[in-house]
Structures are given as C-alpha cells and as structure tokens.
Amino acid sequence: MQYWIIGSGPAGRSAAAELRRLDTKADIGLVTEETEPVYSRLELPSYLSGERSRDELIGNAKDFAREYDLQLITGRRVVNLDPKKNLLVLSDKRQLRFDRLLIATGTRPKVPSFQHTSDALYSFRTLADAQRLVRTLEHLENALVYGNGILAVETARALKKRGLEVTVIADDEGLWPNHFGGLTGEQVSEYLQSLGITVHENDPITDLLDEATFHYFARTRSGRTIRTQLIVQLLGCLPRTRFLRNAGVEGNGGIFVNKYLQSSREDVFAAGDCAVIEDTEKSAQRSNFGWLSAIRQGKLAAKNMIGEQPVEVDVTSDDYFFRLEGGDPASRWNLHGDATS
Numbered sequence: 605m606q607y608w609i610i611g612s613g614p615a616g617r618s619a620a621a622e623l624r625r626l627d628t629k630a631d632i633g634l635v636t637e638e639t640e641p642v643y644s645r646l647e648l649p650s651y652l653s654g655e656r657s658r659d660e661l662i663g664n665a666k667d668f669a670r671e672y673d674l675q676l677i678t679g680r681r682v683v684n685l686d687p688k689k690n691l692l693v694l695s696d697k698r699q700l701r702f703d704r705l706l707i708a709t710g711t712r713p714k715v716p717s718f719q720h721t722s723d724a725l726y727s728f729r730t731l732a733d734a735q736r737l738v739r740t741l742e743h744l745e746n747a748l749v750y751g752n753g754i755l756a757v758e759t760a761r762a763l764k765k766r767g768l769e770v771t772v773i774a775d776d777e778g779l780w781p782n783h784f785g786g787l788t789g790e791q792v793s794e795y796l797q798s799l800g801i802t803v804h805e806n807d808p809i810t811d812l813l814d815e816a817t818f819h820y821f822a823r824t825r826s827g828r829t830i831r832t833q834l835i836v837q838l839l840g841c842l843p844r845t846r847f848l849r850n851a852g853v854e855g856n857g858g859i860f861v862n863k864y865l866q867s868s869r870e871d872v873f874a875a876g877d878c879a880v881i882e883d884t885e886k887s888a889q890r891s892n893f894g895w896l897s898a899i900r901q902g903k904l905a906a907k908n909m910i911g912e913q914p915v916e917v918d919v920t921s922d923d924y925f926f927r928l929e930g931g932d933p934a935s936r937w938n939l940h941g942d943a944t945s
C-alpha cells in the first residue's frame with residue numbers, strides 16, 4: 605500500500621508516525637513545500653521576539669524520516685491531483701502515485717481588501733515568514749499589526765518585546781470576537797495596552813499609501829492616519845486547497861470530510877486546519893485551530909486510512925478542534941477568563 609501525506613505540520617507529521625506504527629511494511633511518503641519540515645510554529649512568536657534562535661525551533665528532518673522510515677520530499681509544492689490516475693503532481697513536475705492520500709495542508713493568510721502594494725505587508729505563519737520579518741525588523745522602530753485574534757495578540761506581544769513601538773488595529777469585528785478561553789475583547793485590549801501597545805478597534809484600514817520603503821501611511825475608516833514602517837496582516841486564514849481544483853474532492857474553501865476524516869473521495873482523507881467537518885447536532889461546520897487537536901486529527905485519519913477499525917471524530921469535543929499547545933490564552937497571559945464560556 606502506498607500512502608502519501610501532503611504537509612509537514614502537526615496533522616501530517618502525526619499521521620505519518622501513526623501510519624508507521626500501525627503498518628510496519630507500508631510505503632509512506634510525506635511531501636511538503638517547507639524546506640525545514642520539522643519545526644514548531646508555536647515557537648515562532650518567541651523567535652520573532654528574539655527570545656529563541658532559529659536553531660532552537662528546528663528539528664532534524666533526516667532523523668524524522670529515518671525514525672518513521674518515510675520518503676520525505678521537502679521544498680516541493682503539490683500543484684495538482686489527477687483524480688483518474690491517483691497521482692499528485694509536484695511543482696518540479698514529478699508525479700507521485702498513491703493508494704491512500706492525506707491532505708494536511710493547513711491554511712494561508714487572508715489578504716486585506718486594500719492590498720495594492722505588497723511592500724508594507726508581511727504575513728506571519730511559517731518559518732520563512734518569521735525569518736523575513738526578523739531580518740527586516742533589525743532596522744525598524746515601529747510596526748502595525750492588523751488583526752483581532754490570538755495570532756495578532758501573540759505577534760504584537762513579540763514585536764513589543766523586541767523593542768518596537770506597536771499598534772494593533774482590529775476591524776469591524778473588534779478585538780477577540782470569538783471570546784476564546786472566556787476572555788472578552790475589553791480584557792484583551794486592556795492587556796495589550798498594559799504592555800504599552802496602542803489598540804484601535806472597529807476601525808478597519810481602508811487604504812495604504814507608500815511614501816518610500818518602510819514609510820507607509822495606513823488610513824482607517826474613521827479617518828485616522830497611522831505612520832508605520834511595516835504591517836503584519838493577521839486577518840484570519842483560508843484553507844490551502846487550490847491544487848484540488850480538478851480533483852473531485854468536495855469543499856467550499858475547506859475540504860469537506862465525514863467523521864472518519866474521509867473526503868468525498870474514498871481514498872482521500874484530510875486533517876488539521878484545512879478540513880471542515882459538519883457538526884450535525886448544531887448544524888454548524890467545525891474546523892481546527894490548535895497544535896494538539898491537529899495531532900489528534902492526524903492520528904485519527906491515519907487509523908482510518910489503514911481502515912481496519914474505523915474511528916470517529918467527536919464533533920462536539922474541543923479535543924478535536926481547539927486544543928492549544930502552550931495553554932489557553934488566559935493562563936498564558938495571566939488573565940482571568942470565565943472558564944464556563
């Protein structure tokens with residue numbers, strides 16, 4: 605049996621380990637566009653703040669491949685899935701045949717609607733993004749963070765620790781709209797301000813003007829003009845599924861999967877941030893954010909790819925969708941949320 609996994613995040617890596625544990629003879633391959641496939645995304649804010657070095661984040665890819673006896677392809681993107689021949693097509697035109705496939709491609713950042721120039725705008729999701737930011741920030745004194753969730757808060761904290769003057773702008777949803785961990789937007793805003801970070805809420809950026817490199821003006825809807833040297837955009841994310849255009853795998857943004865994490869194609873599974881599961885009790889769709897829940901999904905998908913005893917996701921449980929490594933926000937930041945929400 606030939607298994608392929610796309611993506612080297614927690615869902616993909618845990619699935620590879622579980623497949624090997626369950627089937628010592630299988631051919632297992634993992635392909636990822638990252639050149640460093642084994643690193644912790646969770647530590648990226650500490651790298652950004654200067655508290656950790658790049659080397660402290662990165663694990664040994666060769667050891668990982670050896671430990672689980674994997675064919676590991678790094679630095680290559682899957683650009684197509686040929687549904688008739690069960691082939692993955694890579695960015696270097698190589699083709700990989702699979703019997704069972706796991707898609708664990710995570711998400712990409714949403715692009716703000718005012719984007720007409722890319723110079724001022726930086727993403728912060730991957731090691732490559734973090735390295736680009738760290739190099740650029742060496743020469744800068746201020747930065748603007750555009751977002752309203754946990755990544756925006758962690759990024760603002762990290763930039764402040766680095767010694768920059770930081771402004772956070774939250775759009776119409778305000779800060780902390782989902783009340784994660786029982787915290788309110790007000791609590792999170794007060795917390796950021798206590799760190800010396802300026803916060804403007806319900807005031808989306810409507811335009812971005814260039815004066816010169818590292819000299820930009822962000823204009824907000826209320827008429828505010830903020831001078832900034834760069835903007836980190838953290839306006840949420842979208843599943844990375846473009847390569848599935850002609851693959852016969854159903855989805856609407858994310859990949860629709862059933863409780864076994866199986867897509868509309870029997871031989872294709874999806875796990876982690878790119879998968880969307882129907883919660884029939886609440887008539888709602890759920891998708892993942894969290895390192896530990898992504899691991900849980902990756903392992904469960906692997907079990908079902910092997911197919912001996914099907915196991916189900918508990919759609920109502922946060923263990924499968926929102927289990928954070930590093931603690932919930934309130935305990936991380938020493939705030940007191942309402943644990944019941």
Ligand SMILES: Cc1cc2nc3c(=O)[nH]c(=O)nc-3n(C[C@H](O)[C@H](O)[C@H](O)COP(=O)(O)OP(=O)(O)OC[C@H]3O[C@@H](n4cnc5c(N)ncnc54)[C@H](O)[C@@H]3O)c2cc1C
Pocket residue numbers: 610611612613614615616635636637638645646648649680681682683708709710711728729730755844847875876877878892893894895896898927928929930
């Ligand atoms: C900066 C940051 C900080 C975070 N902090 C925390 C935290 O403190 N605690 C917590 O629990 N969670 C945190 N998260 C969220 C957590 O990292 C994600 O929920 C988790 O990584 C999702 O795992 P995944 O395996 O589904 O996807 P990802 O980790 O996003 O991995 C997807 C992989 O697929 C690869 N890929 C995508 N498309 C292709 C393609 N076409 N071809 C080949 N490879 C492809 C990507 O390069 C990547 O390797 C953080 C996220 C970020 C960005």
